[in-house]
Amino acid sequence: MSIVLGTHPTDLPEPFASLVRDYLVARPNLRIGGGPDSAWLVPSPLAGRLHPNAVMDRLRDLGVNLLGARSRAIGALVPECPPSPVEEALGHGAQMAFLRAGKAAEP
Incomplete structure (x- = not known):
């Protein structure tokens, strides 16, 4: 599927x-x-995309630690691909890329 x-x-x-x-x-x-x-998984009468702030507010209401979730997602992504593109997508520099790569390589 x-x-x-x-x-x-x-x-x-x-x-x-x-x-x-x-x-x-x-x-x-x-x-x-x-x-x-409908081909949509979750059909809705409301057209358009969710605004990022609406998603952020909803996740906070559900008790999700957004900073922790973001850090964990980045930490899981870095070992899967070269660090430079990840950091570039996040707006960070090469120094941060190699710092994260080093942290990801630690046991």
Whole structure:
């Protein structure tokens, strides 16, 4: 199973793929946003994208430590790819890239 979150489909690993399949069989609120034939995973009558601040506020309301989550996500990404592109995407310099790479290599 794959899902499109941008321009390219992404394969969903198990057990997440099974959860999505189960959700698709019993999707709630199919009277809005296109009905049961909608290609959208979560159909909605509201067009457009969520504003980043709205997502941030919602995550904070749910008790998510945003700074900790961001740091953990970056820490998980650095060992998977070269550090320079990660830091460049975050707006950091080469010095920070190598500092993070060194931290990621520590046991």
